[in-house]
Amino acid sequence: MPTKTAAQARQQAKDQYDAYLATCPSRLLLDRISNKWVTLIITALRGGPLRYSQLRTTIAGVSEKMLTQTLRSLERDGLISRTVTPSVPVRVDYALTPLGVSILEPITIMKEWAEQHMPAVTAARQAHDVREAS
Amino acid sequence: MPTKTAAQARQQAKDQYDAYLATCPSRLLLDRISNKWVTLIITALRGGPLRYSQLRTTIAGVSEKMLTQTLRSLERDGLISRTVTPSVPVRVDYALTPLGVSILEPITIMKEWAEQHMPAVTAARQAHDVREAS
DNA sequence: CAGCATCCTCAAAGATACTG
DNA sequence: CAGTATCTTTGAGGATGCTG
Numbered sequence: 001m002p003t004k005t006a007a008q009a010r011q012q013a014k015d016q017y018d019a020y021l022a023t024c025p026s027r028l029l030l031d032r033i034s035n036k037w038v039t040l041i042i043t044a045l046r047g048g049p050l051r052y053s054q055l056r057t058t059i060a061g062v063s064e065k066m067l068t069q070t071l072r073s074l075e076r077d078g079l080i081s082r083t084v085t086p087s088v089p090v091r092v093d094y095a096l097t098p099l100g101v102s103i104l105e106p107i108t109i110m111k112e113w114a115e116q117h118m119p120a121v122t123a124a125r126q127a128h129d130v131r132e133a134s
Numbered sequence: 135m136p137t138k139t140a141a142q143a144r145q146q147a148k149d150q151y152d153a154y155l156a157t158c159p160s161r162l163l164l165d166r167i168s169n170k171w172v173t174l175i176i177t178a179l180r181g182g183p184l185r186y187s188q189l190r191t192t193i194a195g196v197s198e199k200m201l202t203q204t205l206r207s208l209e210r211d212g213l214i215s216r217t218v219t220p221s222v223p224v225r226v227d228y229a230l231t232p233l234g235v236s237i238l239e240p241i242t243i244m245k246e247w248a249e250q251h252m253p254a255v256t257a258a259r260q261a262h263d264v265r266e267a268s
Numbered sequence: 269c270a271g272c273a274t275c276c277t278c279a280a281a282g283a284t285a286c287t288g
Numbered sequence: 289c290a291g292t293a294t295c296t297t298t299g300a301g302g303a304t305g306c307t308g
Contacts, residue, residue: 017194026173028255029248034168036281039160052290060151063282068291078258089289090288099254106240106247113240114163120233121162124212170301186270197302202271223269224308 032077037062037070039107042096045080046104049095079103166211171196171204173241176234179214183229213237 021027033039037059044050044058056067071094074080079100085091096104155161167173171193178184178192190201205228208214213234219225230238 013194021195025248025252026245027170028252029244030168030170030173032255034164036161036164039164056290060147061155064291065283065293066281069281076259076262077255078262079255084290090291092290099251099258102251103247106244109243110163110240111160113237114159117233117236118159118162121166121211121213124233125210128210128212190270198271199273199303200301203301218270224271226270 033103033107035070037066038074041067041070041074041094042079042100042103042107045094045096045100049083049093052092052094055094074100167237167241169204171200172208175201175204175208175228176213176230176237176241179228179230179234180238183217183227186226186228189228208234 033042040059040062041055044055050058052067052071055071056062056064059067062070071080071082075082078097081095081097083093083095085093167176174193174196175189178189184192186201186205189205190196190198193201196204205214205216209216212231215229215231217227217229219227
């Protein structure tokens, strides 16, 4: 009788790997920016602070729920700041923090890679699909 | 009577924006690499070709379904190649294509940003949560 | 060895309506 | 203006068993 079954061993290996991934900085970053709205909000704020309603119209596809939710999480992570001006009606401005500005760089690099190489990816995809259909 | 209701106008704006996002190269790239397994597979192949079973054990947390699914999509996009050696039993090797190698660069840049700044993000998060709890 | 087929779950995103 | 609250949907991903 083995001390543990194959299934148990596999589960343990998985748990360890999951724990490793949970602390991996790169994974944490990916979890952050892989979100559809995160990069849109950050690049929207590139030119300077925007109000809630401006963000909503700039990023036309976003629901209020997702916008608020994403803004809150970005604020929590120190990437954007939220400034309330208690006038009537109230005014709320969102802006990039220095940390938020610094993340523009990797995002820009990714954008450049995308613009250079995505056509090749799309072409490969189409070629592959054509071959598949034959 | 307006030619279109506010809801219709909003829907139209959203559709247009969705269409724009659907062709945006940066979004396409993000959709590609935001996947949990994609970056893990690509970085696993950094050192040279690996067999299916090697990938499965290297990336301990992956199920066969997700591994196969991700490999297929990466092959389709021309980022990795799949080489079958018809021995008994069969042997299948996966390797990065030149396109696949080129994507290592933005991934590495992201990784570097992550290693430099994720501690600050984590700290901001904790500070924020402490403030919240008070 | 290297998969494919099937069923299932659960969390994230969307739609809708209301409020300080 | 700048949100909150609630319900519903959808699909990525996991578990399991089978095959050339």
